[in-house]
Structure formats: structure tokens, C-alpha cells
Amino acid sequence: MALLEVRDLGISFGGLRAVDEVNIQIEKGALVGLIGPNGAGKTTVFNMLTGVYRPTDGAIRLDGENVVGKKPYEINKMGIARTFQNIRLFGRLSVLDNVMLGFHNDVTYSLPTSLSHLGSYRKKEKQMQAKAMEILKVFDLDGQCDYKAANLPYGKQRKLEIARALATEPKLLLLDEPAAGMNPNETAELMQTIEVVRKQFDVTVLLIEHDMKLVSGICEYLYVLNFGRLLAEGTPSAVLSDPEVITAYLGD
């Protein structure tokens, strides 16, 4: 059984059919890309997968469990974590706090413990800090753990977002344009990081990307979206030489 199964997914905003009849199947451990021109509905698909929008048609199943209709925080608990196209960090909190928040539902203690700092407070906090530092090390952010997240340089903010998502220990990680706004060096570094993360954290990845180099470099399978519909799917080399895909990207 596939880890993620999306069947006939569709959503309408008033009269606008933003996404229609999208079918996606992702096997466990795969690294899959979702590409398409601007406005094709890629982020809308992500928003439906994570419960930000409720699809009007179709079904989404993670490991056989229904996702449609669940609240975003419930979907995260089921095992889907994501990053955002326009970075969404907890800007006034420290880098460490951002990642520790990812462990919010993993390392827990009760409200009375929070209010009194008695009992398991110190043990659990240390445990959470240690886990968070481990992830920060993978992203080479451990040196800046007490910076405010908003004060990090752009490329590191993107990395921190991935680190925070991974802290929730997801089965499926959705990356929305992870390389947006990065220079070629940063992009190359990010490609490596994604590879490392995927192996080390044993996570399945679906990413939206415009950077063709990144997509063809690391993705094993691609889905191409155009005007809300699937235009093509297959291996990167097959998809990127497909005349229809080239037309969608470059025009006639």
C-alpha cells in the first residue's frame, strides 16, 4: 500500500475550479516532485493535504487512514509535516524554541507541571532540548540556537523551517519551494541536506519546486500540474522532455 494516496482530488473556490481530478500515489521512502507553472494549483494541493483547505471532491489517505475533514493539527499528529512557500517561523522565539515546539506532542508534561516547574519539568525540558539540538546540528544551526528566528539569514530560515517540521517526526514531509530565493550554492547545499534528511529521518518527501536543476537532480518521480489538472507524471527525464510539459512552461 502506498504511503499517500490521493484520489480524484478537487476544490472549487466559488466558480473557480482550482484543482480538479488530481491523482497522486507516493510509496514509502520516495522523493517525489510536484511541478508546474505559476498558478497551477501546487500549493493548493499542499493546503488540502495539510487540512488548511477542505477539498470539495476526492479522497486523501495516509497509510490507509482518511485525512479529509481533519484539522491541520490533527493531520500533523497523523504524520504529515510541511514547510511554507512564504516562510512561517515563530519569529520572536529563539531558533531552539522553534524546533522544541516541533516536539510539543512528543515530549509532554501536564499544565500543573508547566505552572509550577515541579515534577518532571527539568527532565523533560532537557530531553526536549537535547532532541532539538540534535536536529539543529544536522542543519548546521546549532551554533545559532539562541538567535531569534526572525534574525536568521534567509537561507537558514528555510532550513530552520525544515528542521521544525522534522521535529514532529512525520512520515511524509511536504516542502513548498524549499529553494525559493536561494542562490545556486545554497540550492546545491539544500539538495544535499534533503538527501541526508531523507535517509537519516527515514521520511518520505513530496516537494514543490521551480528550480529544474534541483528537481531533476534529486526527485525520483515527478507530477506536473497545469491549470489545476495533472498534465504528466513519470521519471524526471521522461517528464521534462515531454513536449506538453515544455509547452506549459515555455508557451507555444
Next chain:
Amino acid sequence: MSMIKNLWKKRRDSVIAFGIVIVAYIAIQIMSMTGSLSYSMKGMLVPICAYIVMAVSLNLTVGILGELSLGHAGFMSVGAFTGIVVTTLLANIVPWDGLRLAIAMVVAAAAAAVVGVIVGVPVLRLSGDYLAIVTLAACEIIKSLVNVLYVGLDGKGLHISLIEQSFALEEGGKMIINGPIGVSGIDKISTFTAGCVLILVTLFVILNLINSRHGRAIMAVRDNKIAADSIGISTTRYKLLAFVISAAFAGMAGTLYAMNYSTVTAAKFDFNLSILVLVFVVLGGLGNIWGSVIAAALLTVLPELLRALNFSDYRMLIYAILLIALMLFNNSALKQRLLERKRAQKSAKTEGEVA
């Protein structure tokens, strides 16, 4: 390892801060015993404590949760009148005033928390200006309800009625809350010591909350709701949690405040009081708990101090000018520069420690 050291450092900082509150308490007690405090100043000690607790608890909603509430006085009102009823009921059962006040505060906190949930569940679906306006309305509703609330006590027990006094009391019975006339003949059991204990408890609980997983979740909701949701944090739950804890402490402050006067009416806990507390919070700095403490204390004392210094004609003028000056300072480049210098010194020091 530096993180664990940070945990220690945080603890040390708060121990020092608590020490300052206790030292201030002892100093004021000595001044009061040696008679160097004026009569009017003495009368202000308990209200100052109540305002500090109000400001600190409102800061939890406005600074830490990041939602503007204009109805904090409403919860104070609930706490005040609940406290009055409870202390009257316990008058013969619990002879020691301190314990009676403490029990009253706990019940008041619970009552204010319940009202906090009732108001919070619908209100917290909104955000920004809309939330602010609805909290204002909630405060007015509470005021209007208390204004027509009649509570009496006699041999048969407690009588409660809204709109008008629809019950007759037995002989020897006592009206506790008398509609718009409010409460009179209150047993004044609030003391400065009780106020300081309440401040310490409030600071202890709220500072602990901020440095915990629940507090972090509340601040995550403030900084980015969608991101908080995306990592498994229920935004509604943590918004409500912050709002209700904030309301509970306002309730305790209400009891402390009410038990310091011989008469209390519903009209006392109005929009103006909500705004006054909000001014303390904003001037002390959003999210800055100790700033709230200092702002509440200074801004309450200031008008009296100016009166004592023979500025009585101009005291409100000077007060207003100081408010404006403080606001300008809070947003000024000068403050930024001072903060940066302090930060630079701090980081130089920590680098020195590492080396």
C-alpha cells in the same frame, strides 16, 4: 551544555527579581511602621498590588498570546463580587482573615475562569480588532448583569435574583449584593501583605508558564497561527488556555481590590479600568512581565506623589505628559541604541566565559 546553563541562568535571574519584590515589600512595611508614609499612600498600597496583578495577567493575553483584550475589568468584577459573597458566607466558619481571603481568592479565580471560558469560546474565534471590540462588549455585559444582581443571605441560605429583589429575607438576614447600590459594609480584610503574596504567586505562575511547553505553544500561536497548526499545536486550545489563566488572575485581583474598600459597585469595573490596565501593559512593554509590574506601580503612585509635591493643580497634566514621553521613548531610536549596547555587552561577556 550552554542551554542547560541558560536554564540555570533564567532561574537565577528570576530569583533575583523575586528578591527585589520582597525587599520592596519589607522597605514599605518599615516606612509604614515608622510613619513616613502618608495616609493616602497607605490607602493605595492594596490597590497598587491589585493593579500589578491585573497588569501582569493582562500581559499574558496581550503580550504573550498577542490578542488585544479591552474587557479585563469584567473578570476583575466577577472576582470581586464572588470574593465578597464567599467571605460573607465564611465569616463565622473561618475566623482567620488571611485564610478566609485566600479561600475567597481561589473561588473567585475559579468563577472568573468559568466566565473566561464562556466569553473565550466564542470570542477567540475572532482576532485583532474584532476580538478587542467583543471583549469590550463582554465587559459591559458583565457590568450590566452585576448591576442588577441581588444576593441575600439568611437562615435559609443564599438567595440570588436578577432584575429586581424578588425575595424577602428572614429576620437577621443580610443583603450582600444590592443591585446598582452594590455592596456596603465590607469586612476590609485585604492587607498589603496579602497583596504582595498574591503578586509573588502571580509572577511565579505566569513566569513559569512562559518558560514551559504550554507557554511556548501560546507564543507560537501569537507569532504564526498557521505554522503552529502545521506542527500539531491546537491554536484554539492554547488561545483559550492563555485567556482563561489571565481571567483567573484578574478574578483574584478583583477579590483583593474589593476587600480593601467598605463599598463596591459594579460601575467601578468599567471600560476605563480596562484601559487603565492596558496602559500599564503597553507602557511596561508587551510581553515584558517585569515592565508591567513597574509600570503599574509607578503610574498608580505618580498622581498621588505629584499631589504630595504640591503640584495638585497640574498633576493630571504632568501625568499625561509623562505617559506621552514614555510612549515616545518606547518607540525611540534612543531606546534601541541602549538595548543594543546592553546586548553587545552581554554577548561580549558570554564570549569571554566561553574562552
